[in-house]
Amino acid sequence: MAEKGMEGVAINEITEAADVGFGSFYNHFESKEAIHAALTDWVFEHFADTLDQLTRDLSDPAEVISVSVRHTVLRARSDPLWGQFLMREGFSSRALSRGLGRRLMRDVEKGIAAGRFVAEDPLLTVISVGGTVLGAITMQLEFESPEEPGPDPFAESGFSSDQLAERAAAVLLKTLGLSRTEAVEIAYRPLPALTLPDESA
Known part of the structure; x- marks a missing residue:
């Protein structure tokens, strides 16, 4: 579904990839749309929980946004298939509403309430942040795995994927109203360590 979208995937492709019988699919899902909805919820809820863990000890809304943006771009770099799925579904009503x-809407509203962000329209601010992150991921995946061989148009135009996560965070913080100096300083701070719960307990 990350590569083809829901419409481009047949149920028999799903069962073959999962190595289960065709009939077994309907023991768990009533349709292709149902597995797509469950997958979208699981991927985005799980990742959102991860971001909440990463930022739980941060009091500055600007640093919360910075860490979340950087971690999202870095996750897509380390897991390109996940990045493709995020690019495909990131602006879907399901991803935006849960x-x-x-x-992201919660964090933007906290920043506005705290006087850290200057934003007249929280919804369009969320769309702007999301669009910048998805754009950075798109460029990063294309830069590192170009679909067509030959001269790299990004390199020819001076584009580099070096520290792309930090650069994206800095641009967004400036867009949200921080000074360039403060935005860059926050965007290049060390990322907090993620400690996952022990699931064997």
């Missing part, structure tokens, strides 16, 4: 979208 999981990542809902948490």
